[in-house]
Amino acid sequence: MSTRAPRQPQRRRPTRSGVLLSEELITDTALRLIGEHGPEALSVRRLGAALGCDPSALYRYFRNTDDLLLAIADRIIGDAMDGFTPGPDWVASLREMASRVRAGYLAHPRAAAMAAYRVTRRENEIRAVEAGVGLMLSAGFPPPEAVRLYLAFIDTVLSHAALDASCVALPRQQREADQRAWTEAYQAVDPEAFPALTTVRGELRRLGESSFDEAVDLLLAALAARAPGKAART
Amino acid sequence: MSTRAPRQPQRRRPTRSGVLLSEELITDTALRLIGEHGPEALSVRRLGAALGCDPSALYRYFRNTDDLLLAIADRIIGDAMDGFTPGPDWVASLREMASRVRAGYLAHPRAAAMAAYRVTRRENEIRAVEAGVGLMLSAGFPPPEAVRLYLAFIDTVLSHAALDASCVALPRQQREADQRAWTEAYQAVDPEAFPALTTVRGELRRLGESSFDEAVDLLLAALAARAPGKAART
DNA sequence: ACTTTGCGTCAATGCTGTTGACATAAGGCG
DNA sequence: CGCCTTATGTCAACAGCATTGACGCAAAGT
Incomplete structure (x- = not known):
């Protein structure tokens, strides 16, 4: 399977805004987003914005x-x-x-x-x-x-x-x-x-x-x- | 409330393809769409296409x-x-x-x-x-x-x-x-x-x-x- | 026949998830 | 230390989504 998403990236690199992404940080932020602004606030783009990274970076962590x-x-x-x-x-x-x-x-x-x-x-x-x-x-x-x-x-x-x-x-x-x-x-x-x-x-x-x-x-x-x-x- | 959607239109006009829209016809068609092509087939655009009308016409019947x-x-x-x-x-x-x-x-x-x-x-x-x-x-x-x-x-x-x-x-x-x-x-x-x-x-x-x-x-x-x-x- | 206005149409806006190409830095290895 | 591989963040683009406002036609009321 070539399209699998790695659960534990090995070469984490800081994003443009200096954040180190991780699966845990992403789910945390997602829960916070949903809690604060409702379920419809959860989109890849908004989550990326909240994390300070490009939306497509999330696809390195989740399929x-x-x-x-x-x-x-x-x-x-x-x-x-x-x-x-x-x-x-x-x-x-x-x-x-x-x-x-x-x-x-x-x-x-x-x-x-x-x-x-x-x-x-x-x-x-x-x-x-x-x-x-x-x-x-x-x-x-x-x-x-x-x-x-x-x-x-x-x-x-x-x-x-x-x-x-x-x-x-x-x-x-x-x-x-x-x-x-x-x-x-x-x-x-x-x-x-x-x-x-x-x-x-x-x-x-x-x-x-x-x-x-x-x-x-x-x-x-x-x-x-x-x-x-x-x-x-x- | 000025933005309410009328449930029973009074001046129905045939669409470009000759269909007379109604709330009942729309819900019927929606249920048929879901039944035939799966749940994800229900979108305003597809529903409009199935009805033979412009998608935005549906907003005359539903908010x-x-x-x-x-x-x-x-x-x-x-x-x-x-x-x-x-x-x-x-x-x-x-x-x-x-x-x-x-x-x-x-x-x-x-x-x-x-x-x-x-x-x-x-x-x-x-x-x-x-x-x-x-x-x-x-x-x-x-x-x-x-x-x-x-x-x-x-x-x-x-x-x-x-x-x-x-x-x-x-x-x-x-x-x-x-x-x-x-x-x-x-x-x-x-x-x-x-x-x-x-x-x-x-x-x-x-x-x-x-x-x-x-x-x-x-x-x-x-x-x-x-x-x-x-x-x-x- | 004339006016009013309900309603279908068109075009446009700003979302959405997802993908492929690209560049850059991390980390292994010499 | 410096090179190489490649993981990973970034960018641009695509197709599809709901929704809206302007517009004009035709139906209903008089």
Whole structure:
């Protein structure tokens, strides 16, 4: 393959503005750009400008923008999972994984919204998969089920975290308007046509809140109920 | 607001090629374009070409491409839930809702991927919430819990559907590369450092599949286990 | 028939990612 | 130390993108 992009350049040369480029510096700057000016602020040209280098220099470090995006995603994963070690209680450990992923995504909401559904196939992601699958195995699930259930778990966590991140990434006004909608627009529905909504009218504001914890709790409860260790006890 | 885009033009004039434009014709053609030539085929220019009009004519009907995508998304929701009526079996009904949402999203993945995280607070959405909350109430959950659990359910369904749609919406090459990652990059890991991955190595390709059904099943199982009707029987 | 004005068309602007040629300096080697 | 290779930053160019403002035609209202 002649077109591969070297991950670790050996002959780094300062740019016109004196900066020494590196994969880490580039992803850092990209995350800062996205955080400050929104996801649409991330373009090769703007990133080059922010780094003080020619835009095309980035192609010495990443094959294309998708490759760059995956690197950013992997970095978020790495930051979130930094220092995590699975404990003996597999349910509690999975819950902590979920919590960490969510925190990592919320720390970079706009970048997370772009990268949540990608497979980075890089170091940090691989380590996270190892930890999650290991927990499923330690719960007593046989390999095929362990993989399937881990996937269901991590997809729920990732997609819920992305959902939360997307909401946080919305402009302030729009987010508040969405929140108000539940306590305003939905209060005035016709009782005849919408009996259920009328019954729960006082609780509807909860629809604007995050369901992350509830969903994770439900999923972990279902997993615990299905775990072989549990069945063996009866 | 002086820049609003009229939804129902009053003086339609045939284009150079003789077509009478309309919002419906435009969304139809957009969905057809996506369906026939892949998600990346949707651009203002190509859409104009497919319609036989100048690209800029579309701006008489939609403020911008985002507005166009929302119109498409609204249509997808309506189509997906068309004809749905909750039945007596609340678990089966919720499962059908989930299935319908997913099918609707997957039929038009790119539009769905972009619009999934928004609150439309329009007619179709309100009807869906009414149906879902009604099912939770019929399961015996008191109002506060019914709302919380419905939210956890629908967020899981929506975000999983969006996850699936996002993968399908990826350009072909990227999607295949993501899929290949599980059977290539993940096969070669060091057995010492990654014992769990090594154990389940043969099953890893499942990580590229959708976890939608598994996640919905787990969630519905947890809901059924928590339903008051069930507890009353013991 | 005349006026108003909605709407399709044209041309132009400033973005975007990506590539190939080029030059220059880093680092190995004598 | 000085030469050579080549990695790497720079430059210029291309095709495609969304969007906009001016313009003129034709449809609708009177």
